Every structure is written in C-alpha cells, then in structure tokens.
Amino acid sequence: MPRDAAAMSEQTYYVLAALLDGPLHGHAILKRVAALTHDRVVLAVGTLYGALDRLAAHGVIVVEREEVVNGRRRRYFRITPEGSGLVAAEARRMQQAAALVTSRTLGAICAF
Amino acid sequence: MTRLERRYRAMLRFYPAGYRDAHGDELLDVLLETAEPGRTLPAARECAGLVAGGVQARVRANTRTNPWWDGLHLGLTAIMVAQAAAFLPYTGSVPIWTALSLAALLAVLRGHHLIALPLVALTGVKAFTISDGQQFFELTLLPVYPDLLTDQPLFRSTTPFAVSATYVLVAVGLIALASRRAGHVRSGWWLALVPALAWMGPEWMDRDLGYPLSLSRLILEAALLGAGVWAGYLARDPRWALGGALYLVAVSTEMAQHLSDLTGQHLGYWGLLGFMTFAAAAVPYRQRRHALD
Numbered sequence: 001m002p003r004d005a006a007a008m009s010e011q012t013y014y015v016l017a018a019l020l021d022g023p024l025h026g027h028a029i030l031k032r033v034a035a036l037t038h039d040r041v042v043l044a045v046g047t048l049y050g051a052l053d054r055l056a057a058h059g060v061i062v063v064e065r066e067e068v069v070n071g072r073r074r075r076y077f078r079i080t081p082e083g084s085g086l087v088a089a090e091a092r093r094m095q096q097a098a099a100l101v102t103s104r105t106l107g108a109i110c111a112f
Numbered sequence: 113m114t115r116l117e118r119r120y121r122a123m124l125r126f127y128p129a130g131y132r133d134a135h136g137d138e139l140l141d142v143l144l145e146t147a148e149p150g151r152t153l154p155a156a157r158e159c160a161g162l163v164a165g166g167v168q169a170r171v172r173a174n175t176r177t178n179p180w181w182d183g184l185h186l187g188l189t190a191i192m193v194a195q196a197a198a199f200l201p202y203t204g205s206v207p208i209w210t211a212l213s214l215a216a217l218l219a220v221l222r223g224h225h226l227i228a229l230p231l232v233a234l235t236g237v238k239a240f241t242i243s244d245g246q247q248f249f250e251l252t253l254l255p256v257y258p259d260l261l262t263d264q265p266l267f268r269s270t271t272p273f274a275v276s277a278t279y280v281l282v283a284v285g286l287i288a289l290a291s292r293r294a295g296h297v298r299s300g301w302w303l304a305l306v307p308a309l310a311w312m313g314p315e316w317m318d319r320d321l322g323y324p325l326s327l328s329r330l331i332l333e334a335a336l337l338g339a340g341v342w343a344g345y346l347a348r349d350p351r352w353a354l355g356g357a358l359y360l361v362a363v364s365t366e367m368a369q370h371l372s373d374l375t376g377q378h379l380g381y382w383g384l385l386g387f388m389t390f391a392a393a394a395v396p397y398r399q400r401r402h403a404l405d
Contacts, residue, residue: 053172055404073135
C-alpha cells in the first residue's frame with residue numbers, strides 16, 4: 001500500500017462503520033450506510049455483497065448467525081476487533097487530514 | 113413469482129452456481145426489499161452491481177487451486193483448442209484425427225490427463241507426418257483440402273518442427289499434470305472455441321503469403337488474453353499469465369519458423385499477444401490502493 005494512502009475505500013469505511021453498533025444483515029447495512037451518509041452513499045446489492053465477501057476473507061467481519069425469513073436465509077455480519085481497529089485508525093487518519101485544512105481555514109476566518 | 117423477481121433471478125446467473133446455491137436467495141431478498149413499489153424492470157445500477165459482483169465471484173471461485181498447476185492446465189487447454197481447430201476444417205478427409213483431437217481436448221477439460229496423453233501422442237504423430245508429407249496409420253491424400261471454415265490446405269503454412277513442438281509441449285505438460293493426480297476441470301464452453309479458432313475469418317491478409325493470419329483468430333485470442341488480464345487484476349493471481357505465456361510459446365514457435373516472411377501485420381499480432389501476456393503477468397503484482405482491496 002502506498003504510504004499515507006487510505007487503508008480502505010470509502011464504501012468499505014461506511015460498511016464497517018455501519019457494523020460498529022452491532023451485527024446487521026445485508027438490507028440493514030444498506031439502510032444504515034444510506035442513513036450515515038444522508039443518502040450520499042447508496043450501495044448496489046451486488047457491490048455490497050462483493051465487499052462483504054472480501055471483508056470476510058480479510059477477517060475484518062464474520063458471519064455472526066443465520067436466520068430464515070420468508071423461507072430465505074439471511075446472514076448477520078459482525079465486525080471483528082481487527083475490523084474495529086482498522087476503521088478507528090482510518091477515522092483518526094481522516095480526522096488528522098481534515099485538521100490540516102480546518103485549523104488554517106478556521107484560523108483565517110477568526111482573523112477576519 | 114413476480115416479473116421483477118424472475119428478472120433478478122436471471123441476473124443472478126452471472127454468479128457461479130455454488131455461490132447462487134449458497135447466497136442467491138439472500139441477494140434476491142435484499143434486491144426485492146430495496147426495489148421501489150411497482151417496479152418491473154431491474155434498476156440499471158443494481159444490474160451493473162450484479163454483473164460486476166458475479167464476475168468477481170467467478171474469478172475468486174477459480175483461484176482456490178494451486179495457481180501454477182492450474183495455469184499449466186489452462187495453457188495446455190488453450191493450445192489443444194488450437195490443435196483441434198487445425199483439424200476441424202478437414203473433418204471430411206481426416207475424420208478420425210479430428211475426433212481424436214476433440215476427444216483429447218474433452219479428456220483434458222474433464223481432468224483425465226492420462227486418457228488424453230495417448231490421444232495427443234497419436235494425433236501429434238499424424239499431424240507431424242501430414243505436415244512432413246508422409247503417411248501414418250491410414251493412407252491420407254496429400255495435401256488435405258478443407259470442407260469448411262478456411263480455404264487453406266491442412267498445415268500448408270506450418271512446418272513439421274512447429275507442429276511437433278506444440279504436441280511435445282502438450283504431452284510433457286500432461287505427464288506433469290498426471291503425476292500430481294489432481295484433476296483440473298474446465299468448462300465445456302472451451303469446445304465452442306474450436307470452430308471459432310478454425311475460421312479463417314474475413315479477408316485481412318494476402319492468402320498467398322507464406323503464413324497468412326486469421327483476423328477472427330486474432331480477435332478471439334486478444335479477447336481471451338484481455339479477459340485473463342482482467343481476471344489477474346481482480347484476483348491478483350498469476351494463473352492466467354502462465355496460461356497465456358504457454359500459448360504464446362506455441363504461437364512464437366510457429367512465428368519463428370517464418371521469420372523471413374513476417375510482415376508488419378505479423379509483427380503487430382505477435383507484439384499484441386506478447387504485450388497482453390506481459391500485462392497479465394504484471395497486474396497481479398500491482399500496488400494495492402487500499403489494504404482491504
């Protein structure tokens with residue numbers, strides 16, 4: 001990974017952030033991501049499940065349990081401690097990056 | 113079942129069968145729950161997501177075996193498709209050898225390498241003797257003229273060395289695969305490539321040249337190598353590069369026999385296959401943009 005590059009894409013960040021409050025199934029993850037981003041990030045179902053498969057392969061989420069609803073299986077995904085650590089580290093990185101700009105622009109506005 | 117559900121089920125066929133059996137209903141459930149009321153056509157962005165997700169799932173499903181042995185199997189399969197395609201237009205004159213060549217390919221596709229080996233040896237000897245103007249096993253009227261797909265006599269522009277070299281390469285590879293006792297299986301769709309590769313294609317080069325190339329073959333080879341580059345990019349896996357490299361060795365053996373006759377079109381074709389094989393080898397080792405990619 002290039003130095004200082006993001007550890008994850010924006011989509012991955014919001015999927016992991018959606019799981020911080022507890023295990024969710026696919027549809028609930030979609031709704032939580034849309035709510036967290038005020039409908040700015042709306043994932044397609046194929047994209048979401050591709051991301052979930054990839055994250056599970058990396059061990060940052062696991063399948064907590066399965067339920068059968070209307071005769072169809074539904075998996076609940078849980079973020080692992082490693083996943084929580086990664087998303088927290090990404091949040092700090094973005095916070096530091098944002099501070100580089102906001103500290104100056106806010107300073108300039110206050111000097112006015 | 114509603115019309116929308118039936119259409120989404122059809123879209124799910126982009127996913128491999130195993131994935132559909134395990135998670136198809138779950139995806140369908142979410143697709144239907146997120147659809148606007150009254151919708152009968154799948155949303156374009158959902159279709160794009162299902163196509164991309166399905167192709168990625170198929171690529172991932174193909175990377176569970178050892179990449180080097182599977183790459184060897186892939187390369188041998190591609191060469192054997194070309195070998196069967198060489199016989200196909202002459203089926204009326206040499207039906208046994210076309211059938212044996214197709215049977216060898218089918219055996220390799222099903223992972224029966226020891227069954228394929230004698231079939232490859234027999235067709236290899238026959239191919240060599242035809243290209244060298246000799247007889248083997250049965251009397252064959254030479255030159256062998258085509259019935260369909262091309263207007264060139266069998267092995268007219270191929271040297272006996274190039275013919276035998278590719279058969280020796282396949283035989284050695286099959287012995288190596290058989291020694292591992294691991295059956296590699298590929299889709300029967302590879303058989304559909306045989307007539308496509310045999311077709312001489314639309315007029316492109318002067319047919320009187322010592323070594324005319326087929327435009328349709330070039331397009332098919334470039335498309336397959338392009339798919340290999342993409343798969344290697346998605347999966348960060350070298351098996352498609354190895355398969356392409358083996359096929360390139362077979363093509364290069366042929367090209368090397370005609371060095372003095374090569375035109376700019378030949379060099380462009382050779383360069384394109386070489387570049388795409390190199391790209392397939394390079395993309396698995398590209399730098400990661402994100403740690404979780």
